[in-house]
Amino acid sequence: MPNLLKLGGLRQIAARALHTQLSSTTSALALIRSQPNQYVIASLAGRKYLLAPRDLLTVPRLNDVRVGDVLSLSEIHEIGSREFTLRGDPIIPKDTVKVAATVVEHTKGKMEIIVKKKRRKGYVKTIKHKQPYTRLRIGTIDVAVSEPVS
Secondary structure, three states: OHHHHHHHHHHHHHHHHHHHOOOOHHHHHHHHHHOOOEEEEEEEOOEEEEEOOOOEEEEEOOOOOOOOOEEEEOOEEEEEEOOOEEEEEEEEOOOOEEEEEEEEEEEEEEEEEEEEEEOOOOEEEEEEEEEEEEEEEEEEEEEOOOOOOO
């Protein structure tokens, strides 16, 4: 009886391995492209963000862009859909996946108040500031159609 349980467990592991291992990157991209919704994990301004089409992303101020500029996200770490995922090592090549982000506005956050105080000295200092942000609208995720070389 224990041998049968081991055999059944091995079948399940083998079936999972066949399901999860794909023959090539191009077939994985084709499967992801066939899904209705995709997402990417991309680095922007030193941080990683989970992005989907039409998302509104707020990042720390990007000084060298203007409202209406279109940015191309080059550091994409992962692309996926509900059922399939392709991870880069550490990033996916630029010609494989293209994601564009449009600068919507430059804005400021809420008023932050910082109070500095020293006990028994009568020293109280209040610093107020608003943190600057840039808002981006994520465009479509274009997965490249690359034909295998024969």
